[in-house]
Amino acid sequence: MTQLEAAKQGIITEEMHQVAEDEHIDAEKIREGVEAGHIVIPANKNHRSLHAYGIGEGLRTKMNVNLGVSKDCHDYSVEQEKARLAWRMKAEAIMDLSCYGKTAGFRHWLIENSPAAIGTVPMYDVDGALGKALKDMTADDLFQVVEQHAKDGVDFMTIHAGINREVAGHVMRNKRITNLVSRGGSILFAWMMIKGKENPFYEQYDRLLDICRTYDVTISLGDACRSGCGHDSTDAIQIAELITLGELVVRARKAGVQVMVEGPGHMPLNDIRMNVEVAKKLCHGAPLYVLGPIVTDVAPGYDHITAAIGGTLSAACGADFLCYVTPAEHLRLPDIQDVHEGIVASKIACHAADIVKKVPGAAQWDEEMSWARRRVDFKRMIPLAIDPEKAKAYRESSQPQEEQTCTMCGPKCPMKTLDSILNNRNTDEDPYLK
Structure with a gap:
């Protein structure tokens, strides 16, 4: 039984009690929030070291720390040091965004040791796990990697199910400066173009839900079409995908699967409130996970600040979960000092917003x-x-x-x-x- 299924049956789980204690809120309120889909508790059944955190309405704004290796920087001991720093600084979530080679060993280490929720983007792992070029990958290949991550104990997964062929048509017809800046979204877009087929995660969404329900994996519906610069903010491409994501939220809840929605990347400050309100409306109050937003494009080396400005306003307007940004954003893989600065900037944003939201304490x-x-x-x-x-x-x-x-x-x-x-x-x- 998933957290959502338990909540629907009136059951307060151990994880709900943990969240209630942390938040100084009555456990029944947490259960009601989970039942409504306005709160999620990412807690894979196979993640034994987890300290359960709640994300959503009425709770403290939570923060995610990204780490992981790339082709040019693949020293896992450095990534382990970053993870330990994130745990010491009480980050509620860590996403392993490794996109090179065999990633399973590091993922297993994270899940075995992490009190924070662990997230992944399975699309990043497909070529390394299966050793196949994009043109040779099948839908079954993609689902095989998703299921392996779920079995391993991953608590939440970014799945870009909203960029279907209809939304891809908007990408083709509406020209942007930066096109698609989502790594996972761009890979799926390329796969659809090469294969001439529908996005498997959209076409076989029920198959995805079955996997997530089995292990109680929270789906984080990825914003493949988020804007990569202020000029592209809040355009037809972004809104078309958001409408699709709202439909997928309803289907996930009916299947007993917890779901949250990822929000926009780059946008002017005056677009943020509107974007948060529209996302909450179209996605039926699902917890909103924002990547930034980065409020100006001219501050490389200081994007932890531009993101903290956008993150503070978006959380104050109702966003629930901030993805940290480091000073190295757009420039290189962050080092340990970059991670430290990114965490502090994001923690400031979370807390500043919590004062506005009158979060207890x-x-x-x-x-x-x-x-x-x-x-x-x-x-x-x-x-x-x-x-x-x-x-x-x-x-x-x-x-x-x-x-x-x-x-x-x-x-x-x-x-x-x-x-x-x-x-x-x-x-x-x-x-x-x-």
């Missing part, structure tokens, strides 16, 4: 930091920081003469000044106020 965290600042209590401030190690390093790198100040204000610290004045302390004790 979000504002309280900020208030605790505010009281520590009022008391000029650095020993309390640093552990409360999103990145305590960096906060500590900055504090220790420039020490003031007086411990309860910093080298920005020194004795002119406004917190100390107002504390003395408002509490009627003897100003003669403070050299600055004499």
Whole structure:
């Protein structure tokens, strides 16, 4: 029985109890959200090390960390180091986007060790797993890889089922600057063009649902047609695919399979609210997983910032799950420092949005930091920081003469000044106020 099937039968699963405890929400509310399809709990039956997290309406905004090897960078020890960093920084999900060679060993290691949910894009693994060129791949080949990932214990899979032949026609007729920037989507588009056939994941969607139901894999309906630059945002191609995804959401829920929907990539800031609202409307309130959005195309090296800006607004408007972006986006495979910076930027975006959404405990965290600042209590401030190690390093790198100040204000610290004045302390004790 899947999480969705259990919820429909009025059963509160162990995973639902875990989510309720983490979120400080009644477990029955979690069950109701799962039943409605507005919350998903990616939890493959074969992922034994998992700490279950909920994604969706009324919950904390969650974050995904991408990692994995490529043809040019395929040192799995580096990717393991990135995964350990993600776990230490409490990322709720990790996607293995490895697209070169035999990936199974690393995937098995992740699933065996990860408390975070593990996601994959099976299309990335088809050539490495089967040793076939794209023109030689059959529909059965594609489903074979999907089923293997499910058996291995993958909690959620990005499946680009929405780019069918009808949507592909929109791609041909509506010219873009960047065409399709989704790696998985572009591979399926090419397969359809080479073969002259329908997308197998759309044509045999019930077959996909059977696999996912067997292992309780959450489908993340991929946005093959997301915009790859601001110019292409919110066009006919993107909307046509989104309509199809909404239809697939309904079919997945009827089959007892949890489903979320992936959102747009690049777009101007003023397009974000509309896109979130349209996606939620057309996809029947399914949890929305956004890739960015990246709000300007001219900041390579700083795209963790452009994505955090877009991610904050999209989550504040109702998106539920942010995919982190690193400073290396568009330039190279990220290194460990890039991953660290991407995680911090995304965590800031998630938390800033949670304050807007009035998620339980979000504002309280900020208030605790505010009281520590009022008391000029650095020993309390640093552990409360999103990145305590960096906060500590900055504090220790420039020490003031007086411990309860910093080298920005020194004795002119406004917190100390107002504390003395408002509490009627003897100003003669403070050299600055004499």
